[in-house]
Amino acid sequence: MSMEKKIGEAGMVLGSQSIAFAKSPYILNAGSVVGNKEAEGPLGKLFDMTNEDDLFGADTWEEAESTMQKEACVLALGKAHKEAAEIRFVFGGDLLRQGIATSMGMEALQIPMFGLYGACSTSGEALALASMSVAAGYGDFMLVVTSSHFGSAEKEFRFPLGYANQRPLSAHWTVTGSGAFLVGTEKSHIRISGVTVGKIVDYGLKDSQNMGACMAPAACDTIVQNLRDFNRKVEDYDRIITGDLGYVGQDILFDLVKQKGYDIREKHMDCGMIIFDQKTQDTHAGGSGCGCAAVTLAAYILPKIKKGEWKRILFVPTGALMSTVSFNEGASVPGIAHGIVIEHC
Amino acid sequence: MSMEKKIGEAGMVLGSQSIAFAKSPYILNAGSVVGNKEAEGPLGKLFDMTNEDDLFGADTWEEAESTMQKEACVLALGKAHKEAAEIRFVFGGDLLRQGIATSMGMEALQIPMFGLYGACSTSGEALALASMSVAAGYGDFMLVVTSSHFGSAEKEFRFPLGYANQRPLSAHWTVTGSGAFLVGTEKSHIRISGVTVGKIVDYGLKDSQNMGACMAPAACDTIVQNLRDFNRKVEDYDRIITGDLGYVGQDILFDLVKQKGYDIREKHMDCGMIIFDQKTQDTHAGGSGCGCAAVTLAAYILPKIKKGEWKRILFVPTGALMSTVSFNEGASVPGIAHGIVIEHC
Numbered sequence: 001m002s003m004e005k006k007i008g009e010a011g012m013v014l015g016s017q018s019i020a021f022a023k024s025p026y027i028l029n030a031g032s033v034v035g036n037k038e039a040e041g042p043l044g045k046l047f048d049m050t051n052e053d054d055l056f057g058a059d060t061w062e063e064a065e066s067t068m069q070k071e072a073c074v075l076a077l078g079k080a081h082k083e084a085a086e087i088r089f090v091f092g093g094d095l096l097r098q099g100i101a102t103s104m105g106m107e108a109l110q111i112p113m114f115g116l117y118g119a120c121s122t123s124g125e126a127l128a129l130a131s132m133s134v135a136a137g138y139g140d141f142m143l144v145v146t147s148s149h150f151g152s153a154e155k156e157f158r159f160p161l162g163y164a165n166q167r168p169l170s171a172h173w174t175v176t177g178s179g180a181f182l183v184g185t186e187k188s189h190i191r192i193s194g195v196t197v198g199k200i201v202d203y204g205l206k207d208s209q210n211m212g213a214c215m216a217p218a219a220c221d222t223i224v225q226n227l228r229d230f231n232r233k234v235e236d237y238d239r240i241i242t243g244d245l246g247y248v249g250q251d252i253l254f255d256l257v258k259q260k261g262y263d264i265r266e267k268h269m270d271c272g273m274i275i276f277d278q279k280t281q282d283t284h285a286g287g288s289g290c291g292c293a294a295v296t297l298a299a300y301i302l303p304k305i306k307k308g309e310w311k312r313i314l315f316v317p318t319g320a321l322m323s324t325v326s327f328n329e330g331a332s333v334p335g336i337a338h339g340i341v342i343e344h345c
Numbered sequence: 346m347s348m349e350k351k352i353g354e355a356g357m358v359l360g361s362q363s364i365a366f367a368k369s370p371y372i373l374n375a376g377s378v379v380g381n382k383e384a385e386g387p388l389g390k391l392f393d394m395t396n397e398d399d400l401f402g403a404d405t406w407e408e409a410e411s412t413m414q415k416e417a418c419v420l421a422l423g424k425a426h427k428e429a430a431e432i433r434f435v436f437g438g439d440l441l442r443q444g445i446a447t448s449m450g451m452e453a454l455q456i457p458m459f460g461l462y463g464a465c466s467t468s469g470e471a472l473a474l475a476s477m478s479v480a481a482g483y484g485d486f487m488l489v490v491t492s493s494h495f496g497s498a499e500k501e502f503r504f505p506l507g508y509a510n511q512r513p514l515s516a517h518w519t520v521t522g523s524g525a526f527l528v529g530t531e532k533s534h535i536r537i538s539g540v541t542v543g544k545i546v547d548y549g550l551k552d553s554q555n556m557g558a559c560m561a562p563a564a565c566d567t568i569v570q571n572l573r574d575f576n577r578k579v580e581d582y583d584r585i586i587t588g589d590l591g592y593v594g595q596d597i598l599f600d601l602v603k604q605k606g607y608d609i610r611e612k613h614m615d616c617g618m619i620i621f622d623q624k625t626q627d628t629h630a631g632g633s634g635c636g637c638a639a640v641t642l643a644a645y646i647l648p649k650i651k652k653g654e655w656k657r658i659l660f661v662p663t664g665a666l667m668s669t670v671s672f673n674e675g676a677s678v679p680g681i682a683h684g685i686v687i688e689h690c
Contacts, residue, residue: 010355010481013433017457019483060674088358089542096668097442097501099462100676103545103666107679112362112542114470115666115681117444117460125459129474136355136481138364156442156670197434197457200448321448321460323441325501329405331445334452336460 010135015229017196017222018339024191025134027342028082028141028182030298031075033068035150035176038287038295041276046299047177048075054151054176061151062101065094065178068291069105069147072180072298076143080182084109087182088139091126093117094147095174095290096156097323101147111143119319120215120244121198122146123179123294124338127315128195130183131340140185147178148289157208157324170210170248172288175275179294189306194341196226200321202334208320208327212249212285215318218335219245220256222316226339227262238310240264241301242337243293243317244272246286271296271317293317301342308344315340355480360574362541362567363684369536370479372687373427373486373527375643376420378413380495380521383632383640386621391644392522393420399496399521406496407446410439410523413636414450414492417525417643421488425527429454432527433484436471438462439492440519440635441501442668446492456488464664465560465589466543467491468524468639469683472660473540475528476685485530492523493634502553502669515555515593517633520620524639534651539686541571545666547679553665553672557594557630560663563680564590565601567661571684572607583655585609586646587682588638588662589617591631616641616662638662646687653689660685 011021032047039050049071056067069092077084090109093116094101106113118125123146130142151161153174159165183192201218208214219242227234234240245253250270257264271293272286297315304310318337327333356366377392384395394416401412414437422429435454438461439446451458463470468491475487496506498519504510528537546563553559564587572579579585590598595615602609616638617631642660649655667678 010483013482013484062670062674063676093462095443097670098440098464098666098668100666100668100671103679103681104671104676107545107547110544112544113681114474114542115462117438117462119443129459132481132483133477136477136483137358138355138477138481139358197459199455199457200452202452321443321445323443323445325407325442326445326449329407331408331449334448336448336458 017225018194018229020194021135023135024193025131025183026186026188027190028184028186028188029076029080030302031072031180032295032298033072033178034295038175038177038275041281043275043300047295061149065101065147065149065152066105068178069101069145070108072178073109073143073145076180076182082141084111087111087141087143089114089133090143091116091130092145093122095153118336119321120288120290121317121319121336121338122290124317124340127340128197128338131192134183134185142183143180144183145180146290146294148174148291150174150176153289167284168209169284172211172244172246172285173283174289175287175292177291177295179298189345190302191343191345192340193343196222196229196339198222198337200334200336202332204332206332208322208333210248211288211320212246213252214320214333215335216245216249216252216256218337219253219316219318222337222339223257224260226314234262234264234267237267237312237314239269239313240267241269241313241315244288245270245318246272248285305342305344312343315342362570363539363574365539366480368480369538370476370528371531371533372535373529373531373533374421374425375647376417376525377640377643378417378523379640383520383522383620386626388620388645392640406494410446410492410494410497411450413523414446414490415453417523418454418488418490421525421527427486429456432456432486432488434459434478435488436461436475437490438467440498463681464666465633465635466662466664466681466683467635469662469685472685473542473683476537479528479530487528489526489528491635491639493519493636495519495521498634512629513554514629517556517589517591517630518621518628519634520632520637522636522640524643534690535647536688536690537685538688539575541567541574541684543567543682545679545681547677549677551677553667553678555593556633556665557591558597559665559678560680561590561594561597561601563682564598564661564663567682567684568602569605571659579607579609579612582612582657582659584614584658585612586614586658586660589633590615590663591617593630650687650689657688660687
């Protein structure tokens with residue numbers, strides 16, 4: 001909790017978990033690829049690419065997810081008129097065991113790669129590392145990509161789709177989607193001005209079908225830490241946007257943040273709550289997956305920042321750190337959340 | 346392949362994949378924790394902590410692996426007289442699905458965390474990101490930790506131990522071990538002078554029981570790229586040390602590197618080949634796992650660099666990017682390798 005400030009070469013180290021960049025990296029462009037259900041949702045018209053059968057021409061859900069990642073990257077690069085060879089490093093990840101969607105998807109691009117795992121917080125983790133690398137001068141352009149797929153995630157964490165099991169109302173619906181972001185030194189109207197790196201927060205919850213409750217404490221921790229480290233009020237942000245807490249997690253987040261002396265009700269938005277229409281799409285607690293926050297950022301949030309409709313937001317993807325093995329062995333589900341400060345410029 | 350050089354604030358960007366640090370970060374200390382078989386091996390006496398039943402007081406292999414990670418971190422911190430609260434970020438990973446050993450192991454330390462996945466190359470990935478963060482001024486101390494466990498890895502990738510299946514001679518023996526490293530600005534006799542970040546290299550091999558062959562092309566790619574980017578000859582390194590290619594992978598590496606015009610036979614060493622005694626320990630192709638390279642670096646390699654016995658080495662942990670799902674779906678096993686230049690000072 002030390003609040004001392006120390007100036008590094010690339011930025012200012014704030015408080016115990018944050019960095020403010022001396023020379024902000026920019027988000028030059030983004031690409032979003034989603035499945036059919038997402039295309040039919042409230043944000044459906046905003047995504048760059050959709051696919052009707054969710055297989056994207058592949059034979060398996062895993063390959064379909066890899067294809068989405070590759071396409072999202074190609075879109076982000078193409079829109080910015082950049083080639084893969086111009087990209088210094090790619091920071092990527094997904095929800096599958098051994099990050100296989102990323103390994104398979106990124107091979108074709110032949111960009112030096114850092115594979116990440118932060119569950120559904122991975123887009124935040126990747127944006128933090130990419131912007132840290134750009135601000136430090138390690139390269140002019142970095143690529144960020146994350147994905148999730150309803151078919152591969154159900155198979156990985158719950159039951160294969162053919163089993164047709166029932167899901168509790170607290171369960172999330174994994175978003176089929178991939179978002180990619182080009183982060184670099186070239187000026188755009190969107191800059192990353194700072195990051196707050198999350199700690200693992202474990203309240204001892206063991207219900208993997210209620211991930212909102214598992215992740216809310218981590219979201220609270222990172223949001224409050226960000227406000228303290230940057231010495232800001234809630235009102236200093238136009239929006240505080242969590243990744244996929246959903247309806248259950250949002251209520252818990254409001255309570256937890258209030259206990260710390262902040263009220264974020266007016267400013268909060270959750271990607272998992274806006275990507276689907278809960279009433280007509282039967283998605284229970286809301287969307288989830290590391291594609292959820294990524295495609296919502298790419299297609300819905302960044303355009304608003306670009307236009308200046310929102311001047312400054314705190315983007316906080318949240319992750320539930322569990323595996324089927326840990327869950328079956330009775331371990332709790334800790335959470336992690338990373339905060340990215342994104343501003344219009 | 347552009348060889349232009351550009352000076353960043355924290356270092357010099359070299360060639361297409363490398364960074365030379367302007368102000369080198371140091372490895373201040375390291376901790377190593379291993380299981381019983383490793384303790385009985387050729388390096389057995391060098392490790393900081395060993396455990397006879399490989400459970401480290403836990404009830405499951407996964408928890409045992411988490412415990413090893415935590416203990417390795419506590420050792421690395423304790424030896425350097427540092428507290429967890431002084432550490433800015435931890436960069437960690439393991440082989441298990443959703444990196445669960447790291448999530449469970451790191452929670453207690455409450456250090457802001459970046460979860461990584463690079464298969465057995467993860468120690469290289471983590472050292473690269475930690476040293477990049479220190480060199481950029483993002484914090485005075487970073488922690489790096491990786492682990493693997495024979496019991497949890499067999500369960501994850503092959504068969505539970507109780508099944509007692511036979512293994513082909515090309516198969517590796519996953520090292521039960523965790524290595525942790527304290528990277529920072531405080532002067533020591535060991536510095537990280539540069540990194541070469543690996544690309545995914547896929548020769549289309551599909552045999553997950555022959556990981557040496559799957560990883561050798563990636564090791565070759567990173568080693569040759571490092572020599573080119575830094576404009577060095579093989580003789581400029583006292584050792585070029587791969588993570589866990591083993592006996593099968595080493596032969597392939599020698600051939601591949603030779604095709605590129607380099608002969609590394611005199612300088613090459615493989616952690617997987619020295620951690621076990623192949624003749625008496627029945628470990629087939631050699632040790633593997635992201636604990637293998639990490640504990641060998643911590644207990645065997647770094648002391649030699651500290652004493653000045655080796656002046657400069659290239660440490661190249663190698664990873665086979667696969668999951669049981671990708672393997673069963675008939676996908677190939679691509680490899681990745683990251684190069685870390687470590688020097689006596």
